Amino acid sequence: MTDLQVVTLDETTATIIWTAPGDDDLVGTAAEYQIGYAAEPITGVSWPSCTMLPVCPTPTPAGSRQSTPIETPPVPDIYVALKTVDESGNWSGLSNVAHGHIPTIFDVIQLTTQGSNRDPCLSDGFVTWVGTMEAYTDEILIAGLGGAGASPTVLTDNGGEKAQPSSHGREKIVWQGRGDGGDDWEIFVYSYQSVPRYRAFTDNEVRDLFPVLAGAGNFAWQYGSTMFEEIHYWNASMNEKITLTNECCPTNRYSNGRPVADAFTVVWNRYDRTGSGENRTYMWNGTRRDITDDLGGSAAHDFSLDDGTLAYEWSASPSTIMYWDGMTVREIGDGSAPSLDDGAIAFEAWDGHDWEIYFWDGMSIEQITDNDFGDYDPSLSGNLLAWSGRPSGPGGLYQIFYTRLPER
Known part of the structure; x- marks a missing residue:
């Protein structure tokens, strides 16, 4: 997945959107999502230490658009990534890392x-x-x-x-x-x-x-x-x-x-x-x-x-x-x-x-x-x-x- 985005962000909540993948690349429907977020950039090494969203949305068919809110700590920057698993228990790689930033007041x-x-x-x-x-x-x-x-x-x-x-x-x-x-x-x-x-x-x-x-x-x-x-x-x-x-x-x-x-x-x-x-x-x-x-x-x-x-x-x-x-x-x-x-x-x-x-x-x-x-x-x-x-x-x-x- 390459199009994960943070589209809105305030001091308490971020909203992310993405295009649903399938259980076999871009075909079918994934079984489950895992969504993690942190105040620092996420890598494959740092992924296990991310805060995981306790309840993730149910995957929809490949190609459809999905979104979910995330309760975030009061920090100016938030980084979010996502993984999927298919019905056989095979996990995907890490998605792109979406970055949300709260601008300083009056910064243009x-x-x-x-x-x-x-x-x-x-x-x-x-x-x-x-x-x-x-x-x-x-x-x-x-x-x-x-x-x-x-x-x-x-x-x-x-x-x-x-x-x-x-x-x-x-x-x-x-x-x-x-x-x-x-x-x-x-x-x-x-x-x-x-x-x-x-x-x-x-x-x-x-x-x-x-x-x-x-x-x-x-x-x-x-x-x-x-x-x-x-x-x-x-x-x-x-x-x-x-x-x-x-x-x-x-x-x-x-x-x-x-x-x-x-x-x-x-x-x-x-x-x-x-x-x-x-x-x-x-x-x-x-x-x-x-x-x-x-x-x-x-x-x-x-x-x-x-x-x-x-x-x-x-x-x-x-x-x-x-x-x-x-x-x-x-x-x-x-x-x-x-x-x-x-x-x-x-x-x-x-x-x-x-x-x-x-x-x-x-x-x-x-x-x-x-x-x-x-x-x-x-x-x-x-x-x-x-x-x-x-x-x-x-x-x-x-x-x-x-x-x-x-x-x-």
Whole structure:
């Protein structure tokens, strides 16, 4: 076995994943696993002194994916290896040794170095993004941020253009994609437990853009063309598409902007194309209501939604990050592109030289990056923060970075 990985790691628990071997190389099903871990690198000599997992998962057929949590001591590094035995009692050799590392708080780690990598989305310890591979085709990649080096895994292999992935851990991912021939954008869905794991969700003659997951496999997206845009919502449990707006046609007076979603709630802006009326902000969680006045007026945009609360950008000079807790609005500071999680906000802001990443924990602001290149598009989840940056300077390739934040 060569693909054992530590995909998430904190002070008490590591999660490992691997591809199940067989009882005869890559055929059949092994009889039993033995999983050992230590705070130092594991070798064949040191294997007997490793701490052994007392209860290992039952092997599944060769080629299937397996995972298990491990309760670990409070150390910054953990090393894990695995052996299998067949029904005749023949033990395998030692697998590759997986290494997990807990980064020091606020240490900035560069996750990618090859190609162009952008649009990071962080959820439940996994970051998903779009990577431009050989021949300038886009693919969806994922990495668990517990492993040393956090080895990226390529999830797609169909080329074309891709953008705007939205993820729920590694279990569910949606994104927009189109072929190399310039076809209209469609929505694609990846499910970890499905075969095949990804498929086209839409197939029509208009643009389907900005998909965003809303819990339990539900998601919202923008549907339309340059002449009209509506907001659609997919209810996975009911296997039903719901149109949240139906006001663009036939007059084309209104356009509905990029939605954000979380826990069965969707928020978006409606724009008046004629310029004769205010732009309005709407929230839907079964019924639709206008929350423009709750947010302070029609200058709110670029939302991030979490459990009914909103972070957003307020149009000003410079632009300002605002936070609405469902009752009152609070001004956080200058910046844009907010990412909200559990009352904390990450955002990008101009430091007088270039764009840097900042973090507000509900009380004070911490500057996360301080370098000579632009850092953009932060994505916050728990005590992890990911973003894209251009270490080679303006016009250079984007790469993915992340850091560990204090527990909140």
